[in-house]
Amino acid sequence: MKGRKLFVVFSMFLVLTLVLAACAKATPVATEAPTMAATETPTAAANPLKVTLSFRVVDRAYLPYPDKVAQEIQAQLAEVGIEVTLKEMESAAFIDATSAGQEGFYLLGWNADYPDATNFYDYHFGNDNNKQFGNLYPDMVAEIKAAAQTSDAAVRQQHYDTINQMLKDDLMMIPVAHGGSSTAFQANVTGAHSSPLGNELFYVMGNGTDTFVWMQNGEPAALWCSDETDGETLRACEQVYEPLYSFSIGGTEAEPALASSSSVNADLTEWTFTMRDGVKFHNGAALDASDVVATFAAQWDAKSANHVGRTGTFEYFGAFFGSFLNAETQDATMVDNGGLLSLSAPSCDYGGEFKSIEAVDAKTVKFTLCYPDPAFLSKVAFSVFAIQDKDYLDANNGDSVKMSEQPNGTGPYKVVAWNRGDSVVYEANPEYWGTPAVTKNLIFRWSEQSAQRLLELQAGTVNGIDNPGPDDVATIEADSSLKLYPRDGFNIFYIGFNNTIPPFDNPDVRAAITYAIDRQRIVDQFYAAGSSVANSFVPDFVKPGASPDVKWFEFDQAKAKELLVKAGYTVP
Numbered sequence: 001m002k003g004r005k006l007f008v009v010f011s012m013f014l015v016l017t018l019v020l021a022a023c024a025k026a027t028p029v030a031t032e033a034p035t036m037a038a039t040e041t042p043t044a045a046a047n048p049l050k051v052t053l054s055f056r057v058v059d060r061a062y063l064p065y066p067d068k069v070a071q072e073i074q075a076q077l078a079e080v081g082i083e084v085t086l087k088e089m090e091s092a093a094f095i096d097a098t099s100a101g102q103e104g105f106y107l108l109g110w111n112a113d114y115p116d117a118t119n120f121y122d123y124h125f126g127n128d129n130n131k132q133f134g135n136l137y138p139d140m141v142a143e144i145k146a147a148a149q150t151s152d153a154a155v156r157q158q159h160y161d162t163i164n165q166m167l168k169d170d171l172m173m174i175p176v177a178h179g180g181s182s183t184a185f186q187a188n189v190t191g192a193h194s195s196p197l198g199n200e201l202f203y204v205m206g207n208g209t210d211t212f213v214w215m216q217n218g219e220p221a222a223l224w225c226s227d228e229t230d231g232e233t234l235r236a237c238e239q240v241y242e243p244l245y246s247f248s249i250g251g252t253e254a255e256p257a258l259a260s261s262s263s264v265n266a267d268l269t270e271w272t273f274t275m276r277d278g279v280k281f282h283n284g285a286a287l288d289a290s291d292v293v294a295t296f297a298a299q300w301d302a303k304s305a306n307h308v309g310r311t312g313t314f315e316y317f318g319a320f321f322g323s324f325l326n327a328e329t330q331d332a333t334m335v336d337n338g339g340l341l342s343l344s345a346p347s348c349d350y351g352g353e354f355k356s357i358e359a360v361d362a363k364t365v366k367f368t369l370c371y372p373d374p375a376f377l378s379k380v381a382f383s384v385f386a387i388q389d390k391d392y393l394d395a396n397n398g399d400s401v402k403m404s405e406q407p408n409g410t411g412p413y414k415v416v417a418w419n420r421g422d423s424v425v426y427e428a429n430p431e432y433w434g435t436p437a438v439t440k441n442l443i444f445r446w447s448e449q450s451a452q453r454l455l456e457l458q459a460g461t462v463n464g465i466d467n468p469g470p471d472d473v474a475t476i477e478a479d480s481s482l483k484l485y486p487r488d489g490f491n492i493f494y495i496g497f498n499n500t501i502p503p504f505d506n507p508d509v510r511a512a513i514t515y516a517i518d519r520q521r522i523v524d525q526f527y528a529a530g531s532s533v534a535n536s537f538v539p540d541f542v543k544p545g546a547s548p549d550v551k552w553f554e555f556d557q558a559k560a561k562e563l564l565v566k567a568g569y570t571v572p
Helices: 002-022 066-078 091-099 118-125 138-148 153-170 231-238 289-300 315-321 376-380 390-396 400-405 450-459 470-477 507-516 519-526 557-566
Strands: 050-056 083-089 105-111 173-178 181-186 211-216 245-247 254-256 259-264 270-275 335-337 340-344 354-361 364-369 413-419 423-428 441-446 464-466 482-487 491-497
Touching (some): 083 091, 173 519, 270 289
Parallel strands (some): 050 105, 211 441
Antiparallel strands (some): 181 482, 245 254, 259 270, 340 354, 413 423, 423 441
16 A cells, blocks of 8 residues: 555656646746636546536627537537536626636737727736636736837837747637628618727717617626626616727727827837817816826825726726836825825836826826837727716726716717616717717617627518627628628637646646637638638737747647546546
8 A cells, every 4th residue: 555655646746747748848937826626637547628618698799609609619519529518607797707717718809999909918918817717927018018019010029929939839719710790780771881890989970860779799897887898788888988099980990089298209109199178078177287197196106095996997998007016015196286196106116107197287197117109099099988077987986886887078079877687778968079970869879689789670570680690791791771881800809728727727727728629610611701710919000019930729629639548537
């Protein structure tokens, strides 16, 4: 008995040594391991690999028919002996769970928020606040930061080529598809459009009546969006709130919004914005530069009383601008100089991008950065950074629930009611600083099923819908009463792994699943025209960013089985 115990101990030590050696090429950043396991590890060499695949049934441009795609992946993996249990989750719960690092194997994707590669890479692979992939890799994080901080396109591309090779080597996810998509409207709708960023604006649309009804894929999680990441939520907020700059209607160019103009110094570290005259919040308060400082401070300053939101993570800020101020110690406080607010970091050693935000005067706000940021203007044009009334923020302590009850923006529409589970009702803002809304009343409704959205559009109960299913495109194009507005595939659908949850902590398991997935088969079966199989995490037209020369793994069932056997599992 004693000799048998020594042999078992030695064997376990040998296996551990081999696993550590296999993983030695990249040491991930240590983070707290999730407490929830999504799969079971094998107890004996005679067991097949059994995994759980999590997903939400919300049609997106990057993932039409998510339940059917999940079933297809289940069937493909069964062909190499992997047994997959499907786990369908409610949308908000799914997003929260993946972001918290609680799901080991899942279907997710990303629609671009602004037209720069930083929007893809920084949020997903350089952001400690996003735990969905488990532990990050220091070398990759360093490359992501270096790419974000240079304005030289050629140098940036070199960094992104390295990043894409690392993503292939480390197998944090499987890039599957860039999905072409569309919106569809009644043919009589004026101002109808699709946005490549998914931020359609309805104040320019009309149908000859006083009410316009839009149907999207899901219900908003909140109506104050500084702490949100979900596309349907952000679109609902975009009708109410406005950033300093905003993207052109139906396009990707950053244009003046609440700021009438901006300037930047030669090294891209000082950005100054001049506020537009005559802008009022829905509660009647006048917009000034200190509102901008208070808005960004609520996200930037981890010790701020307004740093609350819905989850408290403020993922976008952390992804785009680095570490939070005062996350560890109380090193900086807001300064009020006669009503002019400012917030400064004592130094740039805390790890974030912002050095200071200052209301120079009532109409001028200046951002001083710790390092250059060529994408800064596009970042501040994103709706998560829409400007808030400082007094309203203070009165509600930045609490998403409270601020969602009576949203207080500057935009062309006000929220009348959020009828949970049914609709969001808006009315035109009579004191809007810009072009008045064409239609007095706007209603947002939702359905997760593309077939239901199409039926309502055909019946005339809604005026426009998001993401018609690929099977519905021909029907829309053949109907003279309807009109289709295509979108470029400015997105990525990927199959995600969390490298801290067994068995996905084993690189051989991740590689086996990768070889077992026929991505072309998925695109051919479920995606609309204009879609493509993904090799880079960003679409090929994103330059710098995409790396066409870094080819992803080809479909190879024999290789998948070989790796499964190597990992200790049986195969057919």
